[in-house]
Amino acid sequence: MAATMKAAIFVEPGRIVLDEKKVPEPGANDALMRITTTTICGTDIHILKGEYPVARGLTIGHEPVGVIEKLGRNVEGYTEGQRVIAGAICPSGHSYACLDGLHSQDGQSGAHGLKPMGGWRFGNTIDGTQADYVLVPDAMVNLAPVPDGLTDEQVLMCPDIMSTGFAGAEAGNIKIGDIVAVFAQGPIGLCATAGARLRGASTIIAVDAVPARLEIARKMGADVIVNFKESDPVEAIMQATGGRGVDVAIEALGLQSTFEQCLKVLKPGGTLSSLGVYSGDLTIPLAAFHAGLGDHKIVTSLCPGGKERMRRLMATIETGRADLGALVTHRYPLEKIEEAYDLFAHQRDGVLKVAITPG
């Protein structure tokens, strides 16, 4: 093992560059993971643009597929050389938040408090996965062995995109026979569509403006396609549902417009399941909200992590219940990650997800 490695580092707003770093030594509860495949997330683009602040010099990325290189002194139950993934969210397992089932809001503020988004550490508060190696904290909580027979790309969506998208469907508490609308069919929206299908939605309405994405949405389980450039999505959905509206609307973009449309197509008693990362205050329109008397629910979800979640998602892939391979549209070696960022940031060439492979 070399003493140094390549890593995609946040230098300043507008600049993420590939540079050299020392390969880190695992602490007692850590594992050092050699990355075999990782990817770039929309959140990384927010970091690139300076919209989401991180420390200068931080390695970016939070979606690791790889091999255990070295285990910390206290880590048991794994072997070096084992193929593993870890979730984008790395809960500690021991916080009040974790023990209360809120693994993503891990950490502690005050005596026994929770830390908003505290479970998100890779490429946020510690060095991330767009590198030859990454330290996985609380390894016994977070390392999930990859079942034999699954390729890197097959499990590459598990750490973030798939876990998040499925969480949107789960938090919506979809029941058999439900009508579900999913606003935006980017990578997370497509996973939400697949998740809604997996939870038993009888009718799924997918909204986007990119025909190729709407086409993939059909493969993921959408029954009705709404191109919002061709028709008003609220009207189209109300018409498709005979004026009834949907049981669950999933917001997978992070805009006021889609948030609002979700509420407008929601039946009384329905649930708005929000996955988007918003960049401004949100407005709840009074009429769509029935002045607060519509028995509505608005729920938000941050990507669930931890090895049990990863195990469940990979099991779902293993038996063919979900196939998110189609989301990898481009592939780059780590050496060319700056090109990959350029492509992804500008959403060129129909890109959905980019697989990045170190050395």
Add this chain to the structure above:
Amino acid sequence: MAATMKAAIFVEPGRIVLDEKKVPEPGANDALMRITTTTICGTDIHILKGEYPVARGLTIGHEPVGVIEKLGRNVEGYTEGQRVIAGAICPSGHSYACLDGLHSQDGQSGAHGLKPMGGWRFGNTIDGTQADYVLVPDAMVNLAPVPDGLTDEQVLMCPDIMSTGFAGAEAGNIKIGDIVAVFAQGPIGLCATAGARLRGASTIIAVDAVPARLEIARKMGADVIVNFKESDPVEAIMQATGGRGVDVAIEALGLQSTFEQCLKVLKPGGTLSSLGVYSGDLTIPLAAFHAGLGDHKIVTSLCPGGKERMRRLMATIETGRADLGALVTHRYPLEKIEEAYDLFAHQRDGVLKVAITPG
């Protein structure tokens, strides 16, 4: 039985007057109920002011305690002369909404749709309870016998205030050990406080500015009192919780300010349970919402109705689990209901709820 009766009628914005009406005949599934006690609700004041439109000539009021005067042809299982109440919300029992558990959003729009707030009929879409008699629709769904030994005033809060306030606690999904804040200690907020206590909240923080209300809040179960005129409620609550915030915040007023304060004191993963009737668009502040990544829930509840709900609430009173008698601060005969409206609309004399007794 006389052929005519007195009824408080909406004439035009600003005018609800006591007038004569024909005593109605029950249809096949109705019951005619002789009112022995009813009350005025904050919603009635919205109607009075013209803020919530109803048909001119409509009898107002939706909180009936009384005696069965006459049963419709198909109504079984009750006897004339029986003491009963009915909920403010009168579900039909047979709509798609009811069969899906959404009794308050009863009724039908489109093929198998739901009607927002459709379960609210008394004093909204049909004649209400501020009269000598009222027709109870779908009587077999809605008439709940009053247990022997309970007085009219003891059960007077069941049809609306208590059912709504408790629903706020229930929808918040309070767990043993939760910290709950209740914003505003009017009649509904006080019931939400009592409900939070009944569901196992370990610490209840009550917010208001009226010392007398805060005093009653203590009796209902509040452990911590925050007078928002004396201290900023967000700061006070964050301090009282050691910076952790609350598990559940109940909004019981219907203002942007309290809605926003609820979010600001909510821990990540917490639930905002909203009971207020809002009169404008609502804003969700980005920071308090953690940009949509805080695993927050916002849930709204319309008063649950139906005889089973009423039975459960009265059982709770019967065994002394809740005692909402203290909320009745004033008493008027129906003849003087216009005076009662005047008092209640201007919130004079420390009024919480006014018992109205026909002839």
Add this chain to the structure above:
Amino acid sequence: MAATMKAAIFVEPGRIVLDEKKVPEPGANDALMRITTTTICGTDIHILKGEYPVARGLTIGHEPVGVIEKLGRNVEGYTEGQRVIAGAICPSGHSYACLDGLHSQDGQSGAHGLKPMGGWRFGNTIDGTQADYVLVPDAMVNLAPVPDGLTDEQVLMCPDIMSTGFAGAEAGNIKIGDIVAVFAQGPIGLCATAGARLRGASTIIAVDAVPARLEIARKMGADVIVNFKESDPVEAIMQATGGRGVDVAIEALGLQSTFEQCLKVLKPGGTLSSLGVYSGDLTIPLAAFHAGLGDHKIVTSLCPGGKERMRRLMATIETGRADLGALVTHRYPLEKIEEAYDLFAHQRDGVLKVAITPG
């Protein structure tokens, strides 16, 4: 419309015969339905054998597909000539049980009690569906219009088999990534398998001894097939799960042996979802139950009914989420229903479900 009709009538244990009956007149809340297709259920065989007692002279059957012939005086929202189904369970909509969400335990015993299985009326407490016509009670609660484009046989499983089997999956509270075992792949077990698939089980293990049924189980979503004549099902399942056991075990037969096997393959914290109709006391083995300390759940479900449930199931068929057409293996005109009973009672010729068509 003729004055008389044909009906399959329970005469005495061992004899269900086709006889003539008067076509009934709908009461105020009823609808008269002309049956176009119905079927025979395992429960009907229990009735035939005298194992489940019903009144002599009762028309048997509880799975109606047909056309509205005549509506009772109070029934609104339907038109004569409309194609409809009704659930095997016909809740009233107005009982305490219904208003508490327990539609299948409808009816009343005591002051505000529930009646075990009280929602099951067709072919149990009132005349059933194996006839030219049937009276549907509480028609506004129970009549569900059949979507255009769906055939009788496509929706024939909705009233009972599909609703029951799916309920087994729903009551098991299946999560994404769960391993589910379904014991017995008769009609209900096959529907439970399809339901488990629809709820997101990642691995479904189907147990039976009839190769043809196991083959259909694969089509319904089973990943692993266990023929209990070829291997011990407990051992086979523990091996297939690497010693972990299953998250949810669904009992779809009604025997001590399968009930016990469910517990034996259940992980700590797992759920046994029971659908079987048992004919004797059940034994819970101490070891498998971990002496009561395994955080196990045992839940039982009676077929959910009502028009909303039927609507949801038909929506699921409409979008192709479930296709239970393969379960109809035989077809008979009503005239030959006695032959159909003979075939079905003796489970000859690989029979799963028999479609019965009047006139």
Add this chain to the structure above:
Amino acid sequence: MAATMKAAIFVEPGRIVLDEKKVPEPGANDALMRITTTTICGTDIHILKGEYPVARGLTIGHEPVGVIEKLGRNVEGYTEGQRVIAGAICPSGHSYACLDGLHSQDGQSGAHGLKPMGGWRFGNTIDGTQADYVLVPDAMVNLAPVPDGLTDEQVLMCPDIMSTGFAGAEAGNIKIGDIVAVFAQGPIGLCATAGARLRGASTIIAVDAVPARLEIARKMGADVIVNFKESDPVEAIMQATGGRGVDVAIEALGLQSTFEQCLKVLKPGGTLSSLGVYSGDLTIPLAAFHAGLGDHKIVTSLCPGGKERMRRLMATIETGRADLGALVTHRYPLEKIEEAYDLFAHQRDGVLKVAITPG
């Protein structure tokens, strides 16, 4: 700190003796806790009698109140000298079971399995708390600081009895207005009664035969007392509920007779919440189980542990929501623990719980 300590050790069936042991050294993730108060549990009596096998030489006891003596190398967020408790169940925080919310079934069997009751370690698989010192494993998961102002005896029930009894009420999913019966009013049953009250049960029926326990049951929240030596409890409960039965029946003894009585008084759709430790196979009577068609639930709970649970329970005591001090009927120094075992094993002198205080 001395090098040796006193500890109550299991020698052989029939003999638990106080002996000397070395004070242990904390491993990296452990904490050494100096016990200030502990107690004897019914389970310890099973161990004493040899009914539940543990290793010879093991220190018994699983209910620790004390002070942190020494922290393991990796343990952060605590200070030596801090007053703490730990739950009887010490989850690791990092197992698949923990990450799936099944903390009590912690540990691993097979690849990613769960270990029945694996969270119970004190006095079962590692040395317990009836000693001067105890090692708390996974200290960051399990150590819960005691709020200022609470005495040892006030929090002595938290580690096991209170957590278990409350879990019985929680698992029963009690709703406002529910009628709950609690079978047996020993320490756990009394806590279940207090828990049912805390969750909003409107009527609680307590069953036992010891008048003093029934008297305490009233203080804990019971409304109706049934002495099963004076009347048949099934008849008494059916009469008290007007023939309706109860919504939730809690079994807190561990016998076939009480298990069966629970089912017999359960309404259709009701939940049997089982806390007892059974010593033989259980029989489910067919009639009470409505042949599997009663929409019944049977749920079992093992004591929830972990610092968050402990924190919540102590918060409940702090605000006076529950006061279980009355359960401590006797007090012994650790030196006389053999006497205490003798008293407790023979249930002499109205003993409920015995506080044991090391030198």
